[in-house]
Amino acid sequence: MAKIASMLSPDQTMPLVPDIRPGGANYAAIEGVPMLSLNSRRDRMMPSGQGRYFRYLMPNARVFSDVVEGAGHFLLVDRPSKVAAKIVAWWLGIFGADSLPEIFLGFDGVFNGNVREVKRKFRELYIDKFRSANAAAVDDDWG
Numbered sequence: 001m002a003k004i005a006s007m008l009s010p011d012q013t014m015p016l017v018p019d020i021r022p023g024g025a026n027y028a029a030i031e032g033v034p035m036l037s038l039n040s041r042r043d044r045m046m047p048s049g050q051g052r053y054f055r056y057l058m059p060n061a062r063v064f065s066d067v068v069e070g071a072g073h074f075l076l077v078d079r080p081s082k083v084a085a086k087i088v089a090w091w092l093g094i095f096g097a098d099s100l101p102e103i104f105l106g107f108d109g110v111f112n113g114n115v116r117e118v119k120r121k122f123r124e125l126y127i128d129k130f131r132s133a134n135a136a137a138v139d140d141d142w143g
Helices: 050-057 080-095 115-130
Strands: 034-039 062-067
């Protein structure tokens, strides 16, 4: 959506209001799509209650919102491990572990080993580490 939004004018990405903004986006038409909104209480550009606004705009979507503690506006820069943990935990909760993509170990001949065993170990690692968004391993990104 971000790629498409960058090509649109602000009037086209703002919510549809028939009398005021007839060319706005009809977010209410989005049905059943899971969406994750991550915010920070320290963000001075976007309010931390943005998830509630998305729920209001998209009443038929499945909007989940969460706060990344200790981050500012740039969540991925400030707390990358916490953001990753929350995204993977959300993904696992919605789609389950079987929906995780296959792990890419290189093209044929690059990785010399038991590919099936390494993929199994990586999958276990991902699921165990990111099952909880509050995993101790990601409490502090920068030590």
